[in-house]
Amino acid sequence: MNLKSNIIALQYLKNFNEELHEFKRTIIKEYVKEKFKKTELLFALEKLTEFENRVYKKFNHYLSTVQDTEIQILHKNFSNIRAQCQRFLGLYIKNYNIKKN
Amino acid sequence: MNQILHSKGIQYFDDDYFDFILNYHGIVGSKYSYEGFEDLKNLYKLNKMFSDSPWGNIIDRSNSTQYPFKLHIRLPWTQPKEVEKNLDLETACSIRVNEITKKYPAPYVLYWSGGIDSTLLLVSFMKLVEHKNLVVYLTKNSIKENEYFFENIIKPNLKFVLNTGYPSNNSFSITGECGDTVWAALDHGFFLNQRTESYIYKPWQQWFETKTDDMDFLNFAEKFMKKAARPIVTLFDARWWFYLLCKSQSKATLLQMATFHNSIVIPFYESTCFETWSWYNVENIIKGHNWQTYKWPAKEIIYKFDKNKDYLKNKSKEYSLDIHNTGILSLKIDKPLFLTDNFEKPILSTQPFFSNSVYKIELYKKYKHLFLI
Numbered sequence: 001m002n003l004k005s006n007i008i009a010l011q012y013l014k015n016f017n018e019e020l021h022e023f024k025r026t027i028i029k030e031y032v033k034e035k036f037k038k039t040e041l042l043f044a045l046e047k048l049t050e051f052e053n054r055v056y057k058k059f060n061h062y063l064s065t066v067q068d069t070e071i072q073i074l075h076k077n078f079s080n081i082r083a084q085c086q087r088f089l090g091l092y093i094k095n096y097n098i099k100k101n
Numbered sequence: 102m103n104q105i106l107h108s109k110g111i112q113y114f115d116d117d118y119f120d121f122i123l124n125y126h127g128i129v130g131s132k133y134s135y136e137g138f139e140d141l142k143n144l145y146k147l148n149k150m151f152s153d154s155p156w157g158n159i160i161d162r163s164n165s166t167q168y169p170f171k172l173h174i175r176l177p178w179t180q181p182k183e184v185e186k187n188l189d190l191e192t193a194c195s196i197r198v199n200e201i202t203k204k205y206p207a208p209y210v211l212y213w214s215g216g217i218d219s220t221l222l223l224v225s226f227m228k229l230v231e232h233k234n235l236v237v238y239l240t241k242n243s244i245k246e247n248e249y250f251f252e253n254i255i256k257p258n259l260k261f262v263l264n265t266g267y268p269s270n271n272s273f274s275i276t277g278e279c280g281d282t283v284w285a286a287l288d289h290g291f292f293l294n295q296r297t298e299s300y301i302y303k304p305w306q307q308w309f310e311t312k313t314d315d316m317d318f319l320n321f322a323e324k325f326m327k328k329a330a331r332p333i334v335t336l337f338d339a340r341w342w343f344y345l346l347c348k349s350q351s352k353a354t355l356l357q358m359a360t361f362h363n364s365i366v367i368p369f370y371e372s373t374c375f376e377t378w379s380w381y382n383v384e385n386i387i388k389g390h391n392w393q394t395y396k397w398p399a400k401e402i403i404y405k406f407d408k409n410k411d412y413l414k415n416k417s418k419e420y421s422l423d424i425h426n427t428g429i430l431s432l433k434i435d436k437p438l439f440l441t442d443n444f445e446k447p448i449l450s451t452q453p454f455f456s457n458s459v460y461k462i463e464l465y466k467k468y469k470h471l472f473l474i
Contacts, residue, residue, distance in 0.1 A: 062454040
């Protein structure tokens with residue numbers, strides 16, 4: 001992979017990192033509005049952080065194997081990962097709220 | 102001579118990553134909308150009539166939809182026979198227990214969430230199988246959901262394992278999966294939703310027409326409902342038929358997709374006997390159109406066994422997400438890309454990132470025959 005592709009890939013990772021942190025801030029705001037309990041918030045954050053760390057670790061492996069021509073699919077990769085996080089927490093929070101009601 | 106067993110079809114695919122694979126194999130399009138596969142696109146539209154954000158595979162078990170890969174159907178749809186008309190739910194449960202115990206040797210690991218489906222599964226096994234051959238896997242939330250059953254039935258009679266991981270190997274895990282689709286997969290979001298509530302018992306066409314004016318799709322939907330070979334009149338009927346035919350395989354394979362799950366998973370309700378019962382009893386799924394009486398016939402069988410009046414009268418559906426939290430909805434780093442008919446679970450070393458070049462090296466050769474349509 002050449003330097004230019006590497007820079008693009010890292011830019012995607014940086015954007016993803018920012019989005020994920022924004023996402024965490026949103027969850028915390030929801031917690032403040034008493035949408036769910038502290039234990040639920042901690043569980044969700046722990047899951048996300050665990051996932052985030054593993055994504056970064058795998059990203060290095062990806063960079064070492066990926067070809068220049070594939071860099072454009074990286075954006076879709078990150079979109080998928082973000083969608084997974086949202087779905088996971090969406091269902092989790094929905095389930096919690098239904099049980100609470 | 103060693104014989105290599107090749108996979109012949111795909112029984113589950115990961116929605117998030119499957120488009121990458123299909124595109125690599127020359128299929129153009131994404132998310133059920135692939136060039137040359139119009140019916141599949143219409144099935145996805147049909148799913149969107151019942152849910153704003155559909156998830157889980159859409160697998161038409163009538164085998165009348167063409168897919169851009171070789172599909173393995175676990176339980177092909179067969180129209181119930183007239184002689185089976187009077188099959189009651191309790192008998193269907195016994196038939197299923199016998200089916201399982203004839204095919205698989207003891208011991209049996211039974212997953213219990215405390216909900217109606219898994220409690221009926223436990224009751225059915227306890228009536229017919231020696232208790233020393235049963236082990237119940239449960240969590241703290243299972244006990245919370247049905248404390249009476251735990252204290253009075255499980256604790257004094259059965260071995261149980263609290264809050265651990267999955268059984269590692271050499272065991273047969275029986276879950277309440279596919280119970281949902283036998284019971285029209287009703288959830289709070291659909292049944293108690295202000296938008297859909299007033300349409301549930303009206304002709305399904307009325308609801309569909311509020312969502313789309315695409316005549317080709319509406320004609321497709323008419324044909325789809327006719328395949329049921331029984332009257333599909335209301336929106337409730339339509340949902341029952343779509344979920345039973347097209348979503349139950351997805352439910353059956355969810356737990357098997359968890360990579361760390363090495364035992365064989367047997368969805369209790371994935372059986373022709375339950376589908377037959379359901380086909381003849383759509384009107385009995387929710388008695389009196391009341392959420393508290395949803396799955397009433399199942400609750401009656403449970404009551405006969407445990408005599409818990411409170412559960413019979415007040416228990417309603419809850420989301421039992423404990424298993425999901427640890428496995429199914431885990432964020433997909435080592436989740437297989439798909440599951441084959443012979444239970445192979447391919448994973449790419451770069452996951453959660455998909456790479457064409459890594460796919461070519463690691464998986465293409467082994468699985469290309471599944472995509473030659």
